Amino acid sequence: DVKVTQSSRYLVKRTGEKVFLECVQDMDHENMFWYRQDPGLGLRLIYFSYDVKMKEKGDIPEGYSVSREKKERFSLILESASTNQTSMYLCASSLPQGAYEQYFGPGTRLTVT
């Protein structure tokens, strides 16, 4: 059974803190993605990676960075958390061929106070 796991289901951080969200997939997928989900706005792509050490900006990369040192792990970093980064963060992975279907983790609900 395919699996994408995220390090935390719920996280509460203070404004200005550095925050790490981690995602691990066991499907040997080349592609990994970070989205944020807000009510009424759907999913917005923050960053994606198509290979180890490779990363590309998505639609809303400001205030975020990513790291992919190993194929199975993709980390999202909030350098200095702000209240407008309170959101649900979803990680996904996919193959670079075929139907490109994405497999999602359970999400991390981050609250920045």
Next chain:
Amino acid sequence: GEDVEQSLFLSVREGDSSVINCTYTDSSSTYLYWYKQEPGAGLQLLTYIFSNMDMKQDQRLTVLLNKKDKHLSLRIADTQTGDSAIYFCAESGGSYIPTFGRGTSLIVHP
């Protein structure tokens, strides 16, 4: 850029059929997807359809694609309370980065 539109809410009675509609603008769409998100969970792929097909059926789910009108629909037969969730339409225009709609909240009441 590409856009995917879907209505935000749909309310149905248990046992009825649900039809969730989606329109998209990318004429080069190759795959079109339906994902389901249950409360507090991530998205789960329900089904997808290749752009050269016009229908796909999988148990209670029927996907219809009208490529000329760029319209995709998901029909759920005999809707149950367990089908209550957010349903996302998505399309990929030949790349591995899909464009998602904002999601339709399906509410099933007794």
